[in-house]
Amino acid sequence: ARPKVGYFYTGKSPLSLIQDYIKSIKVKDVKSVPVVVEESTPVYDAIVTLFLKDVGTIFVQDGGFLTGAVSRKDFLKIAIGNTDIYKVPVGIIMTRMPNIITTYDDEPVYNAAVKIIEHEVDSLPVVEPVVGKDGKQGYKVTGRLSKTNITRLFVKLGEG
Amino acid sequence: ARPKVGYFYTGKSPLSLIQDYIKSIKVKDVKSVPVVVEESTPVYDAIVTLFLKDVGTIFVQDGGFLTGAVSRKDFLKIAIGNTDIYKVPVGIIMTRMPNIITTYDDEPVYNAAVKIIEHEVDSLPVVEPVVGKDGKQGYKVTGRLSKTNITRLFVKLGEG
Numbered sequence: 001a002r003p004k005v006g007y008f009y010t011g012k013s014p015l016s017l018i019q020d021y022i023k024s025i026k027v028k029d030v031k032s033v034p035v036v037v038e039e040s041t042p043v044y045d046a047i048v049t050l051f052l053k054d055v056g057t058i059f060v061q062d063g064g065f066l067t068g069a070v071s072r073k074d075f076l077k078i079a080i081g082n083t084d085i086y087k088v089p090v091g092i093i094m095t096r097m098p099n100i101i102t103t104y105d106d107e108p109v110y111n112a113a114v115k116i117i118e119h120e121v122d123s124l125p126v127v128e129p130v131v132g133k134d135g136k137q138g139y140k141v142t143g144r145l146s147k148t149n150i151t152r153l154f155v156k157l158g159e160g
Numbered sequence: 161a162r163p164k165v166g167y168f169y170t171g172k173s174p175l176s177l178i179q180d181y182i183k184s185i186k187v188k189d190v191k192s193v194p195v196v197v198e199e200s201t202p203v204y205d206a207i208v209t210l211f212l213k214d215v216g217t218i219f220v221q222d223g224g225f226l227t228g229a230v231s232r233k234d235f236l237k238i239a240i241g242n243t244d245i246y247k248v249p250v251g252i253i254m255t256r257m258p259n260i261i262t263t264y265d266d267e268p269v270y271n272a273a274v275k276i277i278e279h280e281v282d283s284l285p286v287v288e289p290v291v292g293k294d295g296k297q298g299y300k301v302t303g304r305l306s307k308t309n310i311t312r313l314f315v316k317l318g319e320g
Binding site: 015017018019021022023044047050051054072073075076077079080085110113114116117120147148150151152153154155157158159 | 175177178179181182183204207210211214232233235236237239240245270273274276277280307308310311312313314315317318319
């Protein structure tokens, strides 16, 4: 039988060094500026904003609070349907809170990437909790974290 | 003055270990199945395929050769314009070869990620050179490599 006393190898493998390093990178280190429109913005104008800012997802706010998100995929679905994109406001077609997956400045990018893969979204709003005048709690959008940010980070990790 | 003789530190830093490891991963290790339509496919049918297969970019072939690519962004641009998406074939609106950035099985994912960032595309077709009956050279699509694959790889690198 094996003796119960002994020693453990505590040296770190290259892979565990990679894991430690990756988990030390925070969302605030790689996030981008968010693109936000109001709920009343017509779908067409929101699509134009999407192209002008060249982003994949637009976040929607009402009274300074995050209320929704619309992706390129959502817009495409609407654009080939019978919706009057010049009249219908983005607030009608968006995915509405609390069904938005969010991240925050001090979250490890690794955790945010797991959310992106698990929830099959392209981008997460980076948020901060805020309290409105009426005492209502909500989130303010301070950034966005997308698969593009993660791909850029991957390139940075690999470059000399 | 510093002596010209001396020694160099050859130990590898954690970051250079990460770089070596990242550069050892090949496109074939992480690629997905490609979604390909014919040039004659109506734009509407190509959009339906995009949704059913849940991909961000569709590749287009003619006679088994890669001839083009269309992204969600391209489709959205067309969908809000005056194009008859039921009649116009995808071959008219696609980005046509040689303006497609490609990758191949044995390319390091790192290099493919650099192409994605530098050329601002979401996805690359993974290709193999083929020669047609008439002796013409071209590419056959064997996969796709997208920002989603790279995000998944990032998660894999970070997980225990």
